[in-house]
Amino acid sequence: MALINCTECNREISDKAQTCPGCGAPVVFVSEESTNTPTKATYNRNTDTFSGTKLLIVKLAMKAIQEIGWKLDQANENLGLVTFQTGVTWGSWSGVSCSLNIEEIKEFEFRVTGTGKQNLSGGQLIALNIGNEAQSKARKAIDMMKELGK
Numbered sequence: 001m002a003l004i005n006c007t008e009c010n011r012e013i014s015d016k017a018q019t020c021p022g023c024g025a026p027v028v029f030v031s032e033e034s035t036n037t038p039t040k041a042t043y044n045r046n047t048d049t050f051s052g053t054k055l056l057i058v059k060l061a062m063k064a065i066q067e068i069g070w071k072l073d074q075a076n077e078n079l080g081l082v083t084f085q086t087g088v089t090w091g092s093w094s095g096v097s098c099s100l101n102i103e104e105i106k107e108f109e110f111r112v113t114g115t116g117k118q119n120l121s122g123g124q125l126i127a128l129n130i131g132n133e134a135q136s137k138a139r140k141a142i143d144m145m146k147e148l149g150k
Helices: 032-036 054-068 130-148
Strands: 003-005 012-014 042-044 049-051 071-076 081-085 096-106 109-118
Touching: 054 071, 054 081, 054 096, 054 109, 054 130, 096 130, 109 130
Parallel strands: none
Antiparallel strands: 003 012, 042 049, 049 109, 071 081, 081 096, 096 109
């Protein structure tokens, strides 16, 4: 139990009370944590970081992948990991598998990095990473996140 001030009469009351015993006003308890928590993911060009909660950044990554039209494999808020696959690429009939890693730098500030590799499937013997194509797909997803986070 915590003591808070009534929004109407400023009397100290319990945060568990439904109404103020002094003036009868309804008690609205807003925790300090909830007032500081971001409600939207944004991109900061100056620091090359994203602001928000880890969940908001993961959702932004998911939206970016879907906007591009790639297949989302997995999104894990706890790990800050989003994995996806592209369609056919120059180096592989099976496309590219990528992962985005969301690393918390400080409270509500994140850096997103990505990796990619060419897929092999079916009778395909080799998958060439022409011009570092696999890594460029991960960068494209991060660039889309930046665009959506403006």
